[in-house]
Structures are given as structure tokens and as C-alpha cells.
Amino acid sequence: MSRHILDVLVRAEEEMIFLGPDHPSYALLADLVSSVRTAWQEGYESGGHGAAANPYA
DSSP: OOHHHHHHHHHHHHHHHHHOTTSTTHHHHHHHHHHHHHHHHHHHHHHTTTOSSOTTO
């Protein structure tokens, strides 16, 4: 994972801990973190199967 994306995910996860699950933005932040991880993984795996370079890099 590129360093910038990893840094953003770590910051978002830290904010989730700070906000706590009762905060109105918690679910949105959790969905965004999960979506970015999933998209990154899909891009990484497609690159391993002869596809074009990872578009998320």
C-alpha cells in the first residue's frame, strides 16, 4: 500500500477510536476505511493476475 494511503487510513482509524461508535460520523468513517482497503486489495490482486498496473498506487 502506498505510504500516503496507509497514513490516511491510520489517521482515520485513530479518529474512529477518538470519536467512538456512538458518534454520528463513526459509521461513515468506518465505511470509508473499509472501502479504501477493499479497493486497494482488489487493485493489488488484479495487478498480480496480469492486469495493468495498480490504479490505486
